[in-house]
Amino acid sequence: MFSRPLLRFVPNGTRINFMRGRFIGLATSAVLSIASIILFLHPGLTLGLDFRGGIVVEVRTQGPADFGQVRAALAGQHVDAAGVQSFGAPDDVLIRLDAPPAASADHEARTQALVDSVRHAVATLPGAQVLRADAVGASVSAELFRDGMLALGISLLMILGYIWFRFEWEFAVSAVITLILDLTKAVGFLVVTHFEFDLVMVAAILTILGYSTNDKVVVYDRVRENLRKYRTMPLAELIDLSINETLSRTLGTSMTVFLAALPLALFGASLSSFAWVMLFGIVVGTSSSIFIAAPILLLLGEKRLRRDARPPR
Amino acid sequence: MMYYSRLKLASVVAVCLLGVLLCLPNALRQPAPTVPWRQIHLGLDLRGGSYLLMQVDMNSVTADRLRTLADGTRQALLGAGLGYRDIATDTHAGTVTFTPRTPSETEADLKTLRAMPMAVANEFAVAQRPDGAIAITLSPEAMRLRATEAVTQSIEIVRRRIDATGAVDPEITRQGDDRIVVELPGISDPERVKHLLGTTAKMTFHMVQDSALGAIPGPGVTLLPMMNAPDQKLPIADHVDVDGSDLTNASAAIDQQTGEWAVDFTFDSVGARAFAATTRANVGRRFAIVLDNKVVQAPVIRSAITGGNGQISGGFDAQSATDLALLLRAGALPAPLSVIEQRTIGPSLGADSIRAGMISLGVGFGLVIVFMALFYGRFGWYANVALLANLVLMVAILSLFQATLTLPGMAGMLLTLGMAVDANILINERIREEIARNRTPLAAMQAGFERATSTILDSNATALLAHIMLFAFGTGPVQNFALTIMIGIVTTLFTTLLLSRMLMVRWYARTRPTVLPV
Numbered sequence: 001m002f003s004r005p006l007l008r009f010v011p012n013g014t015r016i017n018f019m020r021g022r023f024i025g026l027a028t029s030a031v032l033s034i035a036s037i038i039l040f041l042h043p044g045l046t047l048g049l050d051f052r053g054g055i056v057v058e059v060r061t062q063g064p065a066d067f068g069q070v071r072a073a074l075a076g077q078h079v080d081a082a083g084v085q086s087f088g089a090p091d092d093v094l095i096r097l098d099a100p101p102a103a104s105a106d107h108e109a110r111t112q113a114l115v116d117s118v119r120h121a122v123a124t125l126p127g128a129q130v131l132r133a134d135a136v137g138a139s140v141s142a143e144l145f146r147d148g149m150l151a152l153g154i155s156l157l158m159i160l161g162y163i164w165f166r167f168e169w170e171f172a173v174s175a176v177i178t179l180i181l182d183l184t185k186a187v188g189f190l191v192v193t194h195f196e197f198d199l200v201m202v203a204a205i206l207t208i209l210g211y212s213t214n215d216k217v218v219v220y221d222r223v224r225e226n227l228r229k230y231r232t233m234p235l236a237e238l239i240d241l242s243i244n245e246t247l248s249r250t251l252g253t254s255m256t257v258f259l260a261a262l263p264l265a266l267f268g269a270s271l272s273s274f275a276w277v278m279l280f281g282i283v284v285g286t287s288s289s290i291f292i293a294a295p296i297l298l299l300l301g302e303k304r305l306r307r308d309a310r311p312p313r
Numbered sequence: 314m315m316y317y318s319r320l321k322l323a324s325v326v327a328v329c330l331l332g333v334l335l336c337l338p339n340a341l342r343q344p345a346p347t348v349p350w351r352q353i354h355l356g357l358d359l360r361g362g363s364y365l366l367m368q369v370d371m372n373s374v375t376a377d378r379l380r381t382l383a384d385g386t387r388q389a390l391l392g393a394g395l396g397y398r399d400i401a402t403d404t405h406a407g408t409v410t411f412t413p414r415t416p417s418e419t420e421a422d423l424k425t426l427r428a429m430p431m432a433v434a435n436e437f438a439v440a441q442r443p444d445g446a447i448a449i450t451l452s453p454e455a456m457r458l459r460a461t462e463a464v465t466q467s468i469e470i471v472r473r474r475i476d477a478t479g480a481v482d483p484e485i486t487r488q489g490d491d492r493i494v495v496e497l498p499g500i501s502d503p504e505r506v507k508h509l510l511g512t513t514a515k516m517t518f519h520m521v522q523d524s525a526l527g528a529i530p531g532p533g534v535t536l537l538p539m540m541n542a543p544d545q546k547l548p549i550a551d552h553v554d555v556d557g558s559d560l561t562n563a564s565a566a567i568d569q570q571t572g573e574w575a576v577d578f579t580f581d582s583v584g585a586r587a588f589a590a591t592t593r594a595n596v597g598r599r600f601a602i603v604l605d606n607k608v609v610q611a612p613v614i615r616s617a618i619t620g621g622n623g624q625i626s627g628g629f630d631a632q633s634a635t636d637l638a639l640l641l642r643a644g645a646l647p648a649p650l651s652v653i654e655q656r657t658i659g660p661s662l663g664a665d666s667i668r669a670g671m672i673s674l675g676v677g678f679g680l681v682i683v684f685m686a687l688f689y690g691r692f693g694w695y696a697n698v699a700l701l702a703n704l705v706l707m708v709a710i711l712s713l714f715q716a717t718l719t720l721p722g723m724a725g726m727l728l729t730l731g732m733a734v735d736a737n738i739l740i741n742e743r744i745r746e747e748i749a750r751n752r753t754p755l756a757a758m759q760a761g762f763e764r765a766t767s768t769i770l771d772s773n774a775t776a777l778l779a780h781i782m783l784f785a786f787g788t789g790p791v792q793n794f795a796l797t798i799m800i801g802i803v804t805t806l807f808t809t810l811l812l813s814r815m816l817m818v819r820w821y822a823r824t825r826p827t828v829l830p831v
Contacts, residue, residue: 003830005690012749060661108368112652116504130501131662137653140366144788151786158778166771199791200721203783207728207798210779214735214772221768249742252688253735256681260731263676264724269669270358271724278728 009251010244018243018290019236019298025291033181036188045190048198049134051148053099053141055111056134057118062127064090073121079114092131099138108137148202155206156180159213167220170305174296175216178288182212182281189280195273204274208281211257215250215289222246223297227305235302239294247290254286316822317815325811329702335709353711356719357496357656358790359670361663363503365495366488366654367471367510373648374463375456376404382437382449383409384552385429387533393425399446400532407451410442422447460491463647468493471650473643474509493650501659505636513605513649514640516557518591521599521611522548540607541628547608549601554591557604559584563641565634568626574634575626578641585621593617604637670723677727678704685734689741691830692817696737699813703733706804707797721794729801735772736809739765740817745831754829758821762814769809773802 018025049056059070070093071081083096095118100107115135122128136144156179164172186205190197222242230238243250258279265275335351343350357364379402386409390397396414403410413419419441426439426449436455442448468485471493475483484496495510497503522534530536536546563578580588591600592614601611602625609627629637658666681700685693707726711718740761747757777799784795 003691005688005693005831007687009688012745058662108651108653112507112655115655115657116507119502119504129659129661130657131659133655133657135652135655139368140654147786147788151782154786155779155782158782159775162775162778199787200794203721203787203791203794206779206783210776211732213775213779214732217771217775218739218768221771225764245746246742248745249735249738252738252742253732256684256734256738257728257731259680259684260677260727262680263673264727267669267672267676268724269666269720271669271720274721274724 009248009255014244014247015240016244016247017240018294019240022291022295022298026295029181029185029288029292032188033184036184036191039188039191040184043191045187045197046194048196048201049136049141050198051141051145053111053136053138055095055097055099055114055118055136056132057095057115057122058087058131058133059093059095059122059125060089060129060131061091061093061125065093067093069125070095070121073124074118076124077117077121079117079121099136099141108139111135111137144199148199152202152206155209159209163213163217163220166217167224168301168305170297170301171220171224174293174300175213175220177296178216178293179209179212181292182284182288183209185284186277186281189277193273193276195277200271200274201277204277204281208278208285211282212285212288215253215285216293218249219243219246219289219294220297223294235305236298239298243290243294250286250289254282258282317818322815322819325815328807329705329812332702332706332709335712336705339708339712351712351715353708354715354717355663355667356717356722356790356793357498357663358658358719359663359667360498361501361658361660362496362498363500363506363658364654364656364789365497365503365507365510365652367493367495367650368653369464369467369491369493370649370651371460371463371491372404374460375407375451376402377648378451378456378459379404379407379409380551382431382451384533385431386411386426386449389425389429390422393421395422395425397422407453407456409449410446412446416445419445419447464491464493466647467650470644470646471495471510474639475506477639477643478506478509480506492653499660501657503655503657507652507655509636509640510650511652512636512640513646514637514643515645516560516602516604516641517553518555518557518588519549519551519553519601519603520591520595521601522550523599537601537603537606537608539611540604540609543607547601547611549603549608554600555580555584555587557641558645559587560641563638565629565631565638566624568624571626573626574629574631575624576629576634576638576641577622577624578638580621580623582621585619588621588623589617589619593619666720670720674723674727678730681730681734685737689737689831691820692737692741692744695813695816695820696734696741696809698816699737699808700730700733702812703801703804703808704730706807707801710800710804711797716796717793718797719790719793721790722797725794725797725801729798729805732776733801733805733809736765736769736805737813739768740814741831744829748829748831754821754826757829758817766810769806773806777802 065086067084070084074081074084080097085094085096086092087094097114100110112135115133119130119133122130156176159179160172160176163175183205186208190201195201219242222245223239226238226242261275261278261282265272265279268275338350338352383400383402387400395418397411398414400409400411413422423439423441431437435452437449437451439447439449464487468487472485475485475495480497480500482498486494488494497506500506530548533551534548535551537549539545539547559581561579561581563576566575566577568575596614596616599611599613602609609625682697685696689696707729743761743765744757747760752760780795780798784792784799787795
């Protein structure tokens with residue numbers, strides 16, 4: 001443990017023929033992405049408070065929560081009791097209410113006043129305690145949503161630009177197609193798990209896109225190096241070689257990032273859904289480097305990148 | 314590549330020791346006030362507290378300005394013996410319009426208005442319209458300047474009001490053109506603060522136009538509701554006789570005669586002089602104390618009040634009298650503020666989050682260390698030393714800038730640690746490959762360092778790009794996440810490209826092994 005490593009992921013000289021299964025990989029990815037897009041259209045993402053507006057109040061009651069009592073207290077303050085739900089521990093209550101319709105003139109003020117009404121209702125419950133109380137007005141939620149989408153869009157463009165600058169265009173295009181496929185799967189994961197889509201989730205998605213890009217850059221770097229080294233090797237074989245050579249590193253780094261994010265998913269309190277999305281993204285990002293980005297590169301680059309491999313005329 | 318000078322070695326070690334030193338203030342108490350003591354601030358999500366995002370009502374700034382302009386126009390025209398009809402303000406266009414008494418007076422009107430002090434400063438332009446009316450338009454530059462001033466002044470007033478509530482470490486910052494962020498650590502119920510900040514507290518003294526009672530108010534007179542009886546309205550002259558901003562003090566007190574709560578106030582010399590003049594000239598008439606466009610009180614002036622003291626009573630209780638006194642002391646907001654976003658974290662949830670963050674950080678760090686030791690042996694341990702230095706340096710930089718740490722920030726640190734070893738893994742795997750190609754240990758290490766460097770730079774550059782965007786477009790906790798990752802990328806480059814590599818090279822130079830532990 002202190003000198004030579006005890007364990008290894010893959011033995012030296014591993015040669016797995018990934019490119020043979022490229023159509024299976026692409027087809028699986030396509031099916032998952034299409035399913036995700038369908039899920040995105042219906043039932044769609046659960047928007048979090050940041051993007052939806054309205055109020056969220058978390059209350060901890062003394063002993064297991066009596067929902068009837070909570071609803072009655074809210075009704076006493078003329079607050080719609082429909083948004084009362086349980087979450088986490090049995091003594092925790094979540095009160096979630098939509099913002100008043102934006103058409104009314106004082107909807108911002110009413111959104112903010114709603115929190116105070118809920119607080120007054122909670123104050124009538126013996127021993128109950130407000131853990132968290134947030135209210136986001138309609139104008140702010142619209143801005144946050146716009147900014148979140150801008151951050152995502154511009155990041156994708158910058159990643160495209162960077163890879164374009166560093167590699168040939170075939171690399172950039174296949175990387176960005178893969179990233180978009182990764183992104184759709186992350187969205188599908190959010191729909192299936194009912195995790196709320198908010199700014200923190202945008203951060204999670206951007207982080208996994210950044211991570212996924214890293215992974216592709218490492219494989220591409222090796223492909224480029226091997227293109228110079230083995231000038232006559234067919235591209236499929238060359239990509240396979242490059243994936244195999246970097247496989248140990250790919251798995252090693254995925255593993256460390258996975259291990260770092262795992263405790264956050266298990267004990268991370270309010271960040272646990274963020275961490276689960278990260279974990280999902282690490283698995284997707286790592287596998288897409290091998291099964292998606294590489295086959296697309298092969299399809300795009302078969303003619304252009306391998307000019308030397310053509311039979312002499 | 315395979316040689317590190319003593320100087321280089323010493324500077325890398327010095328940076329790491331400096332990092333440890335900078336971390337200390339977070340764990341220890343400040344020994345003396347003279348010792349520089351910079352530490353990380355815990356964010357509201359970890360500490361508990363309230364975050365309020367407030368919007369300054371810019372329309373009202375314009376409307377206010379126009380009302381003053383209309384009032385000034387009236388005074389200027391009357392002073393020059395000129396007449397006017399249909400004076401009106403248009404907030405949307407930023408204009409005051411009126412029609413001259415007769416077309417022959419137009420030239421004289423324009424001349425008078427252009428000589429007004431405000432016109433000289435190019436604050437507005439005066440022009441005649443085709444229909445004969447005269448339009449006074451505020452210049453956009455002047456309006457922008459007013460708007461900026463209004464926000465700056467609002468921040469000052471907000472700060473004074475919050476300081477008066479005794480809040481600890483409040484943070485008040487401008488956001489964008491017309492917003493103010495108020496952060497109040499430790500305040501888990503911001504209702505009173507919201508109420509205090511939501512009140513403009515503009516107090517002015519006007520004459521009541523009793524002659525217009527019951528009739529439709531003429532120009533320069535507005536019907537304002539009574540504070541305690543909103544259905545009841547009084548015709549109040551627009552002209553401000555005495556401004557409530559000319560106060561030196563205000564305090565809540567119990568009225569000796571009625572036993573009710575009231576607010577006593579004292580004018581400064583300007584206010585006292587204006588108050589004395591107004592009361593002397595209007596004995597027997599009613600004057601109104603107007604607070605935020607509501608009439609608090611409209612007593613009859615019995616005699617000139619020259620002492621500069623006054624009292625407002627109007628059905629206050631102890632809390633509302635205390636609050637009004639506080640608001641009057643702090644001064645009026647130049648424009649109404651409204652809360653458009655609020656987030657409050659209770660103290661127990663904050664404590665839970667700190668615990669969750671610490672456990673995650675500890676367990677995640679431990680898992681990565683064990684993994685590196687098992688899979689990469691000696692070089693894995695060097696990576697672990699670098700990882701520890703990385704953590705220390707991240708905390709050091711955050712402390713140095715007295716940055717705020719939130720739960721997402723802790724997640725950022727954790728992910729940085731997970732990704733930081735990537736560089737070591739790249740180098741190690743490369744060395745393994747080179748060894749498999751029968752290179753000597755020295756050549757293999759050299760090749761590993763060389764080849765891995767560009768890949769390391771590439772992957773960190775792409776991560777940096779994504780997080781710069783996140784920082785630019787995110788708010789609050791998300792920005793904090795992006796910030797810690799950006800700091801983490803810098804510390805990662807230092808610890809992996811310099812520290813862990815140096816450890817490997819020094820080990821090699823010391824032992825000259827024939828077989829590398831890979």
